[in-house]
Amino acid sequence: MKIAELIGQTTLPDRALLVLLLAVTGVSMALVPLMLPHGGQIRIEVKNKLLYKLPLTEDKAITIDGLTVEIKGGKVRVAESGCPGRICVKQGWIDSGAIICLPKRVVITVEGTSSKPNKGVDATT
Amino acid sequence: MNGKSSKLLAAAAIVFVLTIVFMLVSGVSPHIYKKSEIVMDTVVTLTVVADSEKKANEAIEAAFKELRRLDRLLSFSDAGSDVSAINKNAGQAAIKVSTDTYELAKKAVEVSELTGGAFDPAIGPAAVLWDFKNKKRPTGSELKKTLPLLNYTHIVFNGNDTSIMLKDKGMLLDLGGIAKGYAADRTVDLLRGAGIKAGIAAMAGDIRVWGTRPDGSPWRVGIRAPRGSTPEDLIAVLSLKDMAVSTSGDYERFFIEDGIRYHHILNPATGQPAGDFQSVTVVNPQGVMTDALSTAVFVMGREKALAFIEKTSLMAFLVFSDGTTFTSANLRGLLENR
Amino acid sequence: MQQRDKYRLALLAACAIALHGFERLIPTPIPWLRFGFANIITLITLTLYGFNAALTITLIRILIGSMVTGTFLGPPFVMSLVGGLFSVTAMWAALRVRIFGALGLSLIGALFHNIGQLLAAYAVFIQNLRSILIIAPVILFLGTLTGVINGLAVIFAMAHLKKLSQNVQNTP
Numbered sequence: 001m002k003i004a005e006l007i008g009q010t011t012l013p014d015r016a017l018l019v020l021l022l023a024v025t026g027v028s029m030a031l032v033p034l035m036l037p038h039g040g041q042i043r044i045e046v047k048n049k050l051l052y053k054l055p056l057t058e059d060k061a062i063t064i065d066g067l068t069v070e071i072k073g074g075k076v077r078v079a080e081s082g083c084p085g086r087i088c089v090k091q092g093w094i095d096s097g098a099i100i101c102l103p104k105r106v107v108i109t110v111e112g113t114s115s116k117p118n119k120g121v122d123a124t125t
Numbered sequence: 126m127n128g129k130s131s132k133l134l135a136a137a138a139i140v141f142v143l144t145i146v147f148m149l150v151s152g153v154s155p156h157i158y159k160k161s162e163i164v165m166d167t168v169v170t171l172t173v174v175a176d177s178e179k180k181a182n183e184a185i186e187a188a189f190k191e192l193r194r195l196d197r198l199l200s201f202s203d204a205g206s207d208v209s210a211i212n213k214n215a216g217q218a219a220i221k222v223s224t225d226t227y228e229l230a231k232k233a234v235e236v237s238e239l240t241g242g243a244f245d246p247a248i249g250p251a252a253v254l255w256d257f258k259n260k261k262r263p264t265g266s267e268l269k270k271t272l273p274l275l276n277y278t279h280i281v282f283n284g285n286d287t288s289i290m291l292k293d294k295g296m297l298l299d300l301g302g303i304a305k306g307y308a309a310d311r312t313v314d315l316l317r318g319a320g321i322k323a324g325i326a327a328m329a330g331d332i333r334v335w336g337t338r339p340d341g342s343p344w345r346v347g348i349r350a351p352r353g354s355t356p357e358d359l360i361a362v363l364s365l366k367d368m369a370v371s372t373s374g375d376y377e378r379f380f381i382e383d384g385i386r387y388h389h390i391l392n393p394a395t396g397q398p399a400g401d402f403q404s405v406t407v408v409n410p411q412g413v414m415t416d417a418l419s420t421a422v423f424v425m426g427r428e429k430a431l432a433f434i435e436k437t438s439l440m441a442f443l444v445f446s447d448g449t450t451f452t453s454a455n456l457r458g459l460l461e462n463r
Numbered sequence: 464m465q466q467r468d469k470y471r472l473a474l475l476a477a478c479a480i481a482l483h484g485f486e487r488l489i490p491t492p493i494p495w496l497r498f499g500f501a502n503i504i505t506l507i508t509l510t511l512y513g514f515n516a517a518l519t520i521t522l523i524r525i526l527i528g529s530m531v532t533g534t535f536l537g538p539p540f541v542m543s544l545v546g547g548l549f550s551v552t553a554m555w556a557a558l559r560v561r562i563f564g565a566l567g568l569s570l571i572g573a574l575f576h577n578i579g580q581l582l583a584a585y586a587v588f589i590q591n592l593r594s595i596l597i598i599a600p601v602i603l604f605l606g607t608l609t610g611v612i613n614g615l616a617v618i619f620a621m622a623h624l625k626k627l628s629q630n631v632q633n634t635p
Contacts, residue, residue, distance in 0.1 A: 009618045014567035018611065021570060025604035032600055034340055038157050048590045084532075085539070090494035098594035102584055103538045107591045121347040121362055122172065122338070125330040125372040125406060 036096040037112030042076050044069060045107045056095065056110070067104050076108060155322075155339045160185050164192045165200070165305060165328060173316060173324035174339055184319040188312045188326070195311060198226050199304045201249070201297075208298055212249070216294030219283055225311075226300075227287040229413070230280065233303045236417040237277040240433070242393055244421035249297025250274045251396035255389065260380040262387055268396035271295075275393045306371055306416025309333040313412075326412075330377070333369035333412040350463070351376050351403035351444050359463045360450070361442060363408065371415035373423045374404035392424045401426040401446055408440035408456060472508070472516055479504040479524040484531065495602045498609050502572050503616045505551060506565060510621070514555040521547040541587055542580050549579025565621065569614030573606040 044052040046064055054060060054071060061070045066082040075093040081101055088101040099108040112120070158181035161170040171188055175181035200206040207226035214220050222230075233246035250271035254263035279292035291298060300307075305328035312326040313333050323336020325344055334344040343364040350360040351374050363370060375398070379388035392399040407419040422430045422441060434441045434453050442460060443451040452460055482500040489498070501524055509517035525547050529540040553575035554568050563571070581602065585595050 003615075006615050006618050009564060009622070010566040010614075011562060011564040013562040014564045014570070014614075017563070017567050017570050018607070021574065021603075021607040021610075025600050025607055029600040029604050032597060036597065039159060045589070045591060084534070087494040090492070098591075098597045100584075100589065100591075100594055100598060102542070102588050105588050107589050107594045109591070109594050109597075120345055121359065122344045123170070123325050123327045123332050123334075124347040124349055124356065124359065125327075125332050125370050 033096060037110065038096045039074055040110065040112045042071070043107075043109050043111060045109075047105045064106065065104055067101060067106055069108060076110065078106075078108070156181075157339065158182070158185065160189075162189055164189065165196045165308060166202075167305065167329040169308075169329070170327045171312065171316075171324065172327070173321045174336065175321060180320075184316050184321050187319060188315050191311060191315050192308055195225060195304070195308050198223050199229065199300050199307075201299050201301050208300060211289050211291060212297050215291035215296045219281065219286075219288040219290035221286050221288045224287055227282070227289065229300055229303065229307050230289055230298065231282060232307070232413055233300060233417065234277050234280055234282075236303070236414070236421065239437075240418070240421035240425070242277065243424040243429075244302065244417045245275055245277045245393035246298055246300055246303065247275050247277045247280060247291070247296055248302070248391055248393050249299040250295060251391055251393070252299055252301075252389075253297065254396070255387070255391070257378040257380055257387070257389055260382065262382070263396070271396055272394075275396065302420045303413060303417040305329065305331040306333075306369065306412035306414065309369060309412035309416075330374070331369070331371045331412055331416045334365050335367050337366055346370055347463075348372060348406050348442060349374065349376070349404070352448065360444065361452075361460050361462050363406075363442075363456075364459050364461075365408070368408055368410060369412035369415045370406060370408045371412070371419040372404050372406040373419040375402070376404070390420060390423050399424040399426065401430075403444040403446060403448065405430070405444075406442040408442075408459070468512065468516075472512065472520060475504050475508050476520045476523040476527075479520055480527050480531070483524060483528050487532075493605065495598070496605050496609070499573060499576065499606075499613060500616075502550065502569065502576070503613050503620065505547075506554060506568055506572060506613070506617045507620060507624075509551070509554055509558060509568075510565070510617075514551070517551050517555065518548075521551050538588060542583055545583035546576040546580040549582075550576035564614075565617040566611065566614035569617060570607060570610040573610030573613070574603065577602050577606040 039056055041053060041055045043050055044064070051064065052062065056071060056074045056076060059072045061068060061079065068079040070077055070079040075095045077093045078088040078099055078101060081088050081104065083101060083103040088099050091099050094110065096110050098110070155174045155176055157172060157174055158178060159170060159172045161168055169192060171185050173181050173184055175184065197203060197205065198207045201208055203209060207222040210220045211222065230246065236244045237246065251268060254267055254271065274293055274296045279296060280298065281290045281292055309326040309328050309331050310333060313335050316324055317335060325332060325334045332346055334346065337343055343366045346363045346365055347359040348361045348363065349356060349372065350358040373390055375386060375388035375390060377389060379386055388398045390399050391397065402423050405419050405423040407415045407422060409415045409418065418439065422433060425433060427445065430443065433439065438455060439453065440456040441453045442456060479501040482504065486498045486500050505517050505521055508520050525540070525543045529535040529543065534540050550572040554572040557563050557568055557571045581595055581599055585592065
């Protein structure tokens, strides 16, 4: 069975759905990173409680419940997680966005440089 | 396979490829890179929008190098600077200086003329008598003696050999009130030349922005609340594209004695801290202008300042001593109060 | 349900578990990339035997799969369960609309599997909407890609099954 035959067995709504899904997810995937703050500081939440608020400027490694979070050179990663999927480890170094470790219920989010009071302010005179 | 479905398939493939391309492009899409260093006795933060960290770092390093060079020329305290050479030879000899120093000193005197002496780069002799760190202030008679020396018209320029001379012995040229704005301008020129399309050069409170944020929106520059409990307390936020902004505030360097606040913005006419304002913020395309004019407007006092702003259509935001504010009409669209 | 159909369902469930196990062996450099090959079986079952059979297979696969991997009642189990239920229900609903082929059904299955998992992640594990929204587009995009692969696999498998059953009928 050739690929062309396989494709020939798809319906118009099938293809329309495929195009729609690719477009919507692709575009949002491209746009979301643009809206996220870079650098600054990270929040580490465990079981929905804020445990740490750390600046990305200071290199540091902390271990929470067998999960090692490493901060280095303005980026953060989960160095070791001890959970089966290790999705959080695979995500590698980030300086924007978030790392989620579902089994341990750990969320690491990167926040902008200016913390809460001056969100969205780039400089101060 | 019929023609219609192959067309549809082709369309799907195109969208798919476009999506992938979009992802790749966004992967190398501009990011904001930031670095701070202490140069010119102040915290300088350079923010650039660049496609890669490497490109950003190279440009930032080159800019800091240029800033250190300017500092060596323009520093008031560094014994090897052009400014120190001019001061040492006050009343004696004309000193050949770099074009940077020459142009900046010339610009400083232009602003002095424009502001009727409210800004004066010859403020040196009075300024050195004040010690804000150790809370020491000069006596009235000490200050009085310096007043004849605070005179920008006695700075003599010779364009032929780019030399500068101070006419009277004891005069001291101090470009500290304008050098940071100039440095911001030069930094922006340099980073632009290096292909950086957008960013912020912030010499402490003397800030110049160019281009826009990566999302196309203007840069947002906060104005400190003069009596805020932390430097993060803002009184207003400006949305700026390709503009410079400076704030002169009585909270930067000061001490309080017997309930009186003595701060570093000195009136060249008296040698004493200027009254009427807590802070003055000026917006202009040129950093060299905002730096000097924010000081000048502060020194002018309420009445003269408002008249000057009106006459020159200056974009300004004023915080008066009683905490009330004034926003010039041409700045209202760019400023939101906090 | 005929006895023969029960055997067939058991066989399909076994296939699903095998595929599920097999896919865990494939190393994926991209986080969140899950092929969801088991959905091939679910979709075939849904088309041939209807909603109840597909639901049964999914539940068996998730229960046995989690026991094999030792994650029974753990977070991955909860995620699989919610994802599986969402996916089967959505595919069944889409099948009833009668406009979608195997590709469309597979895409819908993948989409709702992921939507279900994201909702479960938010409801049960981490009430951090921002971080989930950040990650959602990537997961849904990858799901669409694997949905295409699985959809084509279903078309392929169904065509062969048809040939096979014709051969069986033709032999005396």
